[in-house]
Amino acid sequence: MQLSVQETSDFLKQTQTDRLDTWLASQVSELSRSRIQKLIQQANVTINGEVCTSKNRTVKTGDRIQITIPETTTSPLKPETIPLDILYEDDHLLIINKPAGLVVHPAAGHEAGTLVNALLAHCPLAEIGGVQRPGIVHRLDKDTTGAIAIAKTDQAYQHLQAQLKAKTARREYLGVVYGATKTESGTVDQPIGRHPVDRKKMAVVPEAKGGRPSVTHWWVKERLGNYTLMHFQLETGRTHQIRVHCAHIGHPIVGDSVYSSGRDVGVNLPGQALHAWRLSLEHPVTGESIQVVAPPPPVLLTLLEVLRRRCGLSSNRFEF
Incomplete structure (x- = not known):
């Protein structure tokens, strides 16, 4: 694809200070600025016949710019x-209600049977977010259920990632924890990093030792004797964040075999009682506000009914 900087007053005024990546993004709308920057870094852009790998290069009137878009490699x-x-x-976005037991993207020990494998059979996906995780904007743990967004295009992927980074996309969860909290709401602001001993786990780790800032807001939705139905909102999105923060404050998620004692609650849970309940975001193309509610899985509803009966409470006290 070859482009020329036009010698018109509008373009002259525009391009006197335009960087290469900014100008290309204004001319090639189907590519995100992040994608264009990668193409520049990978020597896929020339200016007047010479390769340019600097996104900061100033574009001048009369420059002949050629951008080469490599063919998409076939995903294995x-x-x-x-x-x-x-x-x-x-055409741009897909949001699904993920069941427990479904791994989001392939990894060692889970090369098949993942959400990505299912998505590839459902619809075309651009090779974004890495070869092993095309379209995956954020992740959910294997046994965490609920709403997860998938981008179908590079533009959608970059836009949704930017929303998460800017904290304008809202991710809300429901979870049942052990114990009764002393207050009705709170915030856990503790850095999370790899566990210093068990490298398969995460833990609250000081930033000086590799922990990354992590913030979880919570509210009590329903008190169930020695259990509590909690509403969580993520400000950051670290691996196992809610599970680690709940364990840290002494109220681990019910059914979490990694971060709690795994006490029997009388319900055969497939994993932790944690559900990505509501996802709010801006459509990456139209700008429309989208809010999606994922109905909780039957096993979570069963758990709540069992705990209510034990406390002599009425059913359906909290409307989903």
């Missing part, structure tokens, strides 16, 4: 027909 992942509970879908 195989599409698999796995049922998807679709909450929202259009």
Whole structure:
């Protein structure tokens, strides 16, 4: 694709201070600025016949700019027909209600049967977010259920990632924890990093030792004797964040075999009682506000009913 900087007063005024990446983004709308920056870094852009790898290069009137877009490499992942509970879908964005037990993207020990394999069978996905995780904007743990967003295009991916970074996208969870909190709401502001001994776990770790800033807001939705239904909102998105923060304040998530004692509650849970309940974001193309609510899985509803009966409480005290 070859472009020329026009010798018109509008372009002359615009390009006197335009950087290469900024100017290309204004001319090639189908590519995000982040994608253009990568193409520049990978020597896929020339100015007047010479390769340019600096995104900061100033574009001048009369420059001849050529951008080469490499052919997309075929993903080694195989599409698999796995049922998807679709909450929202259009040409740019897909939001599903993930069940427990479904790994989001392939990794060692889980090369197949993942959400990515299912997505590849459902719809075309650009090779974004890494070869092993095309379209995955954020992740959910294997046994955490609920709403997860998938981008179908590079533009959508970059836009949604920017929303998460700017904290304008809202991710809200429901979870049942052990114990009764002393207050009705609170915030856990503790850095999270790899556990210093068990490298498969995360833990509250000082930033000086590698922990990353992590903030979780919580509210009590329903008190159930020695258990509590909690509403969480993430300000950051660290691995196992809610699970680690809940364990840190002495109220681990019920059914969490990694961060709690795994006490029996009388319900056969497939994993931790944690559900990504509500996802609010801005559509990456139209700018429309989108809010999607993922119905909780039957096993979570069963757990709540069992705990209510033990306390002599009425059913359906909290409307989902």
